[in-house]
Ligand SMILES: CC(C)(C)[C@H](NC(=O)Nc1cc(F)cc(F)c1)C(=O)N(CC(=O)NO)CC1CCCC1
């Protein structure tokens with residue numbers, strides 16, 4: 378099982394690499410790794426297991442965060458409107474996005490970053506993602522709000538981008554005027 382010991386922290390070069398496409402159909406090994414990434418998120422959100430294995434509760438994980446420079450991400454969360462998202466995805470790609478922006482009023486953190494980095498992280502408010510799931514289905518997923526933020530955060534990891542790269546260093550709590558907060562009303 379994946380534990381916090383398997384999660385690389387900022388400073389590790391793999392977090393700044395552009396991850397490689399996974400050749401499809403995926404090898405048994407790639408499929409198992411992606412399943413383990415999804416299982417980490419489920420375990421981390423289970424009070425008992427998270428406590429027993431000292432797991433930081435996560436909503437998303439990208440393969441580079443376990444030292445694997447491959448275009449694979451896992452997400453597992455419920456959004457502000459109680460909609461559930463649970464996916465293991467190969468080669469996710471943002472194929473279109475809104476002009477409007479969004480951000481979390483709490484800012485963002487990262488399983489690979491053991492410190493608080495204050496500031497708003499501007500994201501696209503709506504995105505359409507194409508990817509292949511664990512069953513080999515080609516998906517086209519339209520996302521908005523918190524879900525759009527999580528997917529953008531994870532896909533950024535595949536391109537060597539960390540959330541704080543988006544924070545305005547002069548004015549960390551400034552946001553583009555066409556951005557609205559993603560938090561629940
Ligand atoms: C870094 C961390 C603070 C752990 C963040 N979790 C989070 O924002 N909230 C959360 C997590 C739960 F499991 C259950 C719950 F109710 C709330 C997170 O998982 N990530 C994923 C990550 O680091 N991926 O690489 C960071 C989030 C910041 C915005 C989107 C993802």
Ligand SMILES: [Zn+2]
Pocket residue numbers: 486487488489530534
């Ligand atoms: Zn992260």
